[in-house]
Amino acid sequence: MTRSSLLRDSLIAIAVFAVLALLPFIVPGKGFTDFMVRLAAFGIFATSLNLLVGYAGMESFGHGLFFGLGCYSFGLIMQTFPVSIPVAFLATVGLSIVVGTVVGAICVRLNEIYFAFVTLAFQMLLHSLIIAWTPITGGDQGLTGGIPRPPFLGIRLDDYYHLYLFSTGLLVASLLAMYHIVQSPFGYTLRMIRDNAARAPFLGINVFRVRLMAYVIAGAFGAIGGMIMSLFVSGAFPDFAYWTISGEAIFMIMLGGITVFLGPMVGAVMLLLLNDFVTKMTTHYGLVLGLVILLFALGLRKGLMDFAADLWRDRQTPTSGPRPDTAAKTAASAPARAGE
């Protein structure tokens, strides 16, 4: 086991952020910063879903609930109240924690497919609410009229470079926080529940409570992703709460991999790039995307980073003699789960 400390990881995060801050000067053009802001939104969103899927073994189909909630809550608060962005930000995180606790208390008692579909049902409930409650949400038109962006702490989110810094800063900070969580005692309790939820209670673990915590934490980060999105589009649209947004996060973690912490980030890059390039070339975006997903699901049987991690492990292991056990298992079974 390699020991990584919070201090070391924080230094890495600061270094990464410094590089990101300089990148727009090397790669000029609004195309790049726009891409990175979207990547920040979806990267946080997909990684937060992987806290559930990869680490806790909770396959949520309705994680978009929190993305949509983050978008609309943040947008509505900024449009309605004369508050600063950090206040609206914290209020939205708070709201997502409340919603996550209520919805989670109902969902996390259920296993597998039941959990998946009840989470999906709650997401569609939010979507229906948004469509139906036109006076507040703007219905299927979405939240229009722009989102006010009063400057705070010298940060002017009207400026695209400032928005870029704000979003990538949130991305790096969120990834650092989530990485810390998966390396905490709580993170290992999640792995134990994922591996054997029937055994955990006999070690004194209250599975319901731990799963609920995981659901609430993942939801709060999912809402942060949604807030970045609403700043990016300066509004909120029902599509951000539709089931397809959950689907995109699932595609991202499938493409990138669930056993490596940064797998979903890699998947987010892949899916956004695919989206941007393929829609330029053909209108049959869904067809191309479907083929790529099939390639990963049937060809590799795992995400890109899972594949890379397995290759790395093979190189570490002395090549004398076959390793029948792991080789057979990884080939035959569904992708192994997040280990480290």
Added chain:
Amino acid sequence: MLKIEGLSKSFGGVAATNDVSLHFPKGSLTAVIGPNGAGKTTFFNLITGAFKPDRGRILLDGDDIAGLSPPEIVRRGIGRAFQIARIFPTLTVRQAVLGAVHAHRNQHRILAKRFPMPGSGDRAEQVIALAGLTAKADTLSRNLSHGDQKLLDIALALVLEPHVLLLDEPTAGMGPEERWAMIDTVHRMWEQERMTLIFIEHDMSIVFKIAQSVRVLSYGRVLAEGTPDEIRRHPEVIKAYLGDEFEASHA
């Protein structure tokens, strides 16, 4: 001290455990035997809270624990290992045992610190050594042999420093040599940790060799209890379970 009074549990019309009253003195080593379907595992499931009893009391040092949830009962000091090893396949032996140490110390929901917490390592290494798994501490649990998986399962229960440890067929599915090694390990654990140990076992040579006393279940009822010698000579036990052949060969 574990005292069971009038414990009953039915599934549909079948009484899996029927008015069972048993007493396990502190620090005793007891075998529970009985034919297939006698209700031995159900009995364990009732004690550990996996099933809620229909009637009866389960007194642990005088407190009735019947009806509590498994985590609550574990925290009162009843640990359990399973007939088919229930482990955490993607964790190494050390990670799994450390995870159990955190759960035992109620540190398993800590978010702000790194795993493992200071001070948890010593206890983990101690338990791993007790189970004889030190050389395999960094092996993924799923890559362990069958016997080592069962040892790990028991080690996970031992982490909890149980007052009462329930082992459901610790030697199930093992070859003869592996069996005796396992029983030696279990016996050593019992001596070192000084807990009340109750185990289900089918191999009578093992039962009669190490158990201080034996409880026989049949059709959910207590058929007999006593020392191994008494059980060996008990006419009803011989009829219901051991068979005339056994009597002949062990007479």
